[in-house]
Amino acid sequence: MASKMCQKSSQLPLTFLIPRFCLQFAPRRGIKSISKPRPNRFNRDPNLPLLESTTAAALERKRFTIPLRTGALGTKRGMTAMYDPDGRRFPCTVVQMDRVQVVAHKTRERNGYFAVQVGSGWKHPSNVTRPLLGHFAEHKVSPKRHLVEFRVKDESGLLDIGKIIGASWFLEGQYVDARANSRGMGFAGGMKRHGFSGQPASHGTSLTHRAMGSAGQSQGGGSRVYPGKKMAGRMGGHQVTTQNVKVVRVDDEKGLVVLHGSIPGPDGCSVKLSDAVKKPWPKVPTHLLAAQPATDPVSDTA
Amino acid sequence: MACTKPIHSPLHQWHNIFRALPMLSPLSARPLSTASQTTTPKPRIPPPRLPANISQKVFTPPKKIKTYPPPPSTRNHHPFAIAAINEAHITTLDPTGARTRLFSRSNPDVPRVGDILLATFTTGDPFSGICLNIRRRGPDTAILLRNRLLTVGVEMWIKIYSPKVRSIEVVERAVKRARRARLYYLRKPKHDRGSVEGVVEEYLKRRRLLRSGAVGVREPTASAKNPSAARKGVGAR
Numbered sequence: 001m002a003s004k005m006c007q008k009s010s011q012l013p014l015t016f017l018i019p020r021f022c023l024q025f026a027p028r029r030g031i032k033s034i035s036k037p038r039p040n041r042f043n044r045d046p047n048l049p050l051l052e053s054t055t056a057a058a059l060e061r062k063r064f065t066i067p068l069r070t071g072a073l074g075t076k077r078g079m080t081a082m083y084d085p086d087g088r089r090f091p092c093t094v095v096q097m098d099r100v101q102v103v104a105h106k107t108r109e110r111n112g113y114f115a116v117q118v119g120s121g122w123k124h125p126s127n128v129t130r131p132l133l134g135h136f137a138e139h140k141v142s143p144k145r146h147l148v149e150f151r152v153k154d155e156s157g158l159l160d161i162g163k164i165i166g167a168s169w170f171l172e173g174q175y176v177d178a179r180a181n182s183r184g185m186g187f188a189g190g191m192k193r194h195g196f197s198g199q200p201a202s203h204g205t206s207l208t209h210r211a212m213g214s215a216g217q218s219q220g221g222g223s224r225v226y227p228g229k230k231m232a233g234r235m236g237g238h239q240v241t242t243q244n245v246k247v248v249r250v251d252d253e254k255g256l257v258v259l260h261g262s263i264p265g266p267d268g269c270s271v272k273l274s275d276a277v278k279k280p281w282p283k284v285p286t287h288l289l290a291a292q293p294a295t296d297p298v299s300d301t302a
Numbered sequence: 303m304a305c306t307k308p309i310h311s312p313l314h315q316w317h318n319i320f321r322a323l324p325m326l327s328p329l330s331a332r333p334l335s336t337a338s339q340t341t342t343p344k345p346r347i348p349p350p351r352l353p354a355n356i357s358q359k360v361f362t363p364p365k366k367i368k369t370y371p372p373p374p375s376t377r378n379h380h381p382f383a384i385a386a387i388n389e390a391h392i393t394t395l396d397p398t399g400a401r402t403r404l405f406s407r408s409n410p411d412v413p414r415v416g417d418i419l420l421a422t423f424t425t426g427d428p429f430s431g432i433c434l435n436i437r438r439r440g441p442d443t444a445i446l447l448r449n450r451l452l453t454v455g456v457e458m459w460i461k462i463y464s465p466k467v468r469s470i471e472v473v474e475r476a477v478k479r480a481r482r483a484r485l486y487y488l489r490k491p492k493h494d495r496g497s498v499e500g501v502v503e504e505y506l507k508r509r510r511l512l513r514s515g516a517v518g519v520r521e522p523t524a525s526a527k528n529p530s531a532a533r534k535g536v537g538a539r
Contacts, residue, residue: 077383081442082391087424087465094387098377122372133367142372164373249387255376256383 055112068281069157070116070150071274072100072165074257076180078267082248082258092248093263095178095271097255100165103141105158106149115151116159119144120270146270168252169288175244175276180265184237194230240264244276388440395441395463404470405436405443405462415485416476418498419447420505421460422468429458430473430502432495435484445470448488450497455489473498473505 050057074095082092098121106115121144125133128143136143139161152158159165170176190196190212198210212232215225242263249258263271275281380386396402403409413419413433420430431447434457444461462470487493 075377080384080388080391080440083395083441083463083465085465089461089464094383096377096380096383099373099375101373121377122375125367125369130364130367133369136370137368140370142370167376251386251390253376254380254383254386256380256387258387 059108059113063153065277066151066153067157067275067277068153069275069284070102070118070152070159070165071176071272072097072150072169073118073120073146073148074098074100074271074273075120076263076265076267076269076271077256079262091261093259093261095257095259095263095273097165097167097169097257099142099144101141101144102159102161102163102165103136103144103147104139104161107155107158113151114154114157115149116157117147117149118165119147121145148270148272150272150274166252167250167255167257170247170250170257170273171282171284172247172250174247174282175279176247176259176273177276178242178245178259178263179239179272179274180263180269182236182238182240182264183266185235187233188235189232190230193232193235196230243278385440391441392463395465401462401470405438411472413445413470413472414476414480415483416478416480418473418501419445420471420473420502421445421447422471424466424468428502429460430498431456431458432485432488432498434486434488449499450494455494471505474501 050060074097077094077096079091079093081089083089100118100120102116103119104117106113106117108114119141123143123145125143128136133143141162185192189210191198191210196212199205199208199213201209215229215231242261245263246260247257248260250256251258257273265271392402405412413436415433415436417433418430419433420428422428429447429449431449433445434448435446437444437446437459441463442461443463444459446457446459448455448457450456460467460470488495
């Protein structure tokens with residue numbers, strides 16, 4: 001084989017002796033691809049569709065589900081009942097909004113998305129860490145008990161920093177999504193936690209009435225328990241969302257929002273309220289969205 | 303291991319020299335033969351430089367961060383949220399306050415368990431029966447009435463503030479004050495009073511006469527002292 005190659009190369013003129021422009025016209029041999037070459041090895045082209053895994057694509061996907069305006073923080077105060085004009089009684093939950101204020105903004109340029117940081121309540125400055133105190137001082141807002149973020153679609157949803165969000169931020173008749181940490185149930189068995197059926201009470205069942213049962217196949221399933229297998233464990237205490245909760249009544253003076261039905265969490269828990277994603281956005285009067293200065297900071301630390 | 307002693311090779315001597323050059327400048331002036339013999343220079347003790355102001359070493363507290371006062375609180379000024387909502391709701395449901403007054407404990411003519419009550423709904427349907435229980439829960443205040451309709455015992459919880467209830471009237475007082483808060487024993491066959499239709503029928507007949515003015519109206523003043531003295535017709539509309 002090597003000798004053949006040597007023979008062939010000896011017959012041909014040495015390539016470095018041939019002028020370069022002549023080489024261009026020399027017939028090339030080899031395997032030719034039928035398909036057209038890709039525009040770029042890394043598939044980068046202005047005409048290509050947007051990649052699905054980019055931040056820009058993610059924002060575009062979520063364009064219809066990110067609220068136009070920020071939500072608000074409240075405290076669940078308890079439940080009661082009301083009568084509608086037809087005389088039908090319905091249960092309702094009372095949420096109180098206390099000193100809810102815009103603390104900071106998140107922007108696309110700095111953070112990759114638009115969001116409003118909202119705080120509620122008040123915390124004594126001696127109980128707040130210095131980094132957080134600096135954060136509050138930077139935005140000239142009092143230290144807050146709770147701090148959460150609400151995503152907004154674009155910069156038009158960024159409410160002015162320091163603006164107080166009252167109960168009238170929500171309109172009577174509109175729908176909201178209520179998020180809160182559910183009641184903690186502690187360590188719960190499979191029947192309570194996941195609704196397993198358990199075992200029969202009789203028919204020879206012995207001492208095993210509420211057990212989980214089998215955790216999977218034997219050798220056929222790899223002789224292992226699959227990840228995510230539903231088992232007994234800690235139940236509750238995680239965030240739960242109740243969607244499409246109707247706002248029944250709003251009392252701005254007392255900071256009360258009355259919601260139709262129940263929402264997650266025990267009384268006194270912090271509740272995040274935001275415009276319902278699965279309903280049309282509420283038609284908000286312009287004075288709610290307009291930039292308004294915060295009310296004069298009257299000292300109220302009691 | 304064919305060991306080449308780096309100290310004896312001339313190249314490494316140069317390397318040592320260059321490495322030492324910036325630190326020990328007088329070395330560069332020495333001949334190469336002696337350069338390999340590393341001589342440790344005496345460490346230079348810097349002259350004592352005391353701080354200009356010794357008192358600077360005293361602990362200084364960290365810079366105070368400015369805090370801003372909170373806005374006025376809604377929660378501190380209105381701590382009883384549920385009560386406020388209930389009160390506001392009752393005022394809309396019962397603008398005259400007649401139903402609240404009728405079932406308030408301060409009312410001497412308050413309906414008690416064991417009384418025969420008559421509730422009329424906005425549809426015009428009446429429901430009457432012996433009051434077994436009065437559940438006072440703000441806007442959810444309700445009464446439990448028991449009657450017998452067509453040989454079947456029937457009970458109904460009636461919310462007194464419900465817009466579907468037009469009126470609640472006391473048809474007949476219990477002869478004796480009940481010694482229980484809930485008269486569930488009336489469900490037992492031994493104690494069941496049966497139908498109250500007869501009593502209610504008589505009451506309605508009497509009321510029609512009273513309204514037509516055929517009979518003189520009795521003064522209800524004595525009722526506070528002796529409520530069991532067959533004071534009838536107390537109600538709220």
